[in-house]
Amino acid sequence: MESMERIALLDSVISSNAIEGIVTTAERAAPLVFGDTRPQGHSESEISGYRKALQHVHENHSTIILSKETILDIYGIIMSDSLDMEISFRTRDNMVIERDSDGTILHHSLCVHDVSR
Numbered sequence: 001m002e003s004m005e006r007i008a009l010l011d012s013v014i015s016s017n018a019i020e021g022i023v024t025t026a027e028r029a030a031p032l033v034f035g036d037t038r039p040q041g042h043s044e045s046e047i048s049g050y051r052k053a054l055q056h057v058h059e060n061h062s063t064i065i066l067s068k069e070t071i072l073d074i075y076g077i078i079m080s081d082s083l084d085m086e087i088s089f090r091t092r093d094n095m096v097i098e099r100d101s102d103g104t105i106l107h108h109s110l111c112v113h114d115v116s117r
Helices: 002-019 026-033 041-060 068-078
Strands: 094-099 105-110
Touching: 002 026, 002 041, 026 041, 041 068
Parallel strands: none
Antiparallel strands: 094 105
16 A cells, blocks of 8 residues: 555656646656655755645644645745745736637736735
């Protein structure tokens, strides 16, 4: 069973990070996910942090209460190996670019002031 859990954890961490464009080599993936090596660079730091956050959620799921503070705490865990910065919600607008089937670029801005906090 432990072997299946390790495979699921590895797949979850790598796939979830790949969605965000965060990748590493296959040779580095397992040691990063299982904490057997130190991250090198921003992408590997986020992979390591995601693993720590996932572990935190699995170990504390019964006591975690979804709140702004919890979201920021988990984000802090994810970024713990990446940045030396204050963990907070975005303060700048985010641009999402989408292409239609003809290749025309559609722009949809997400204004941070429109998002409920």
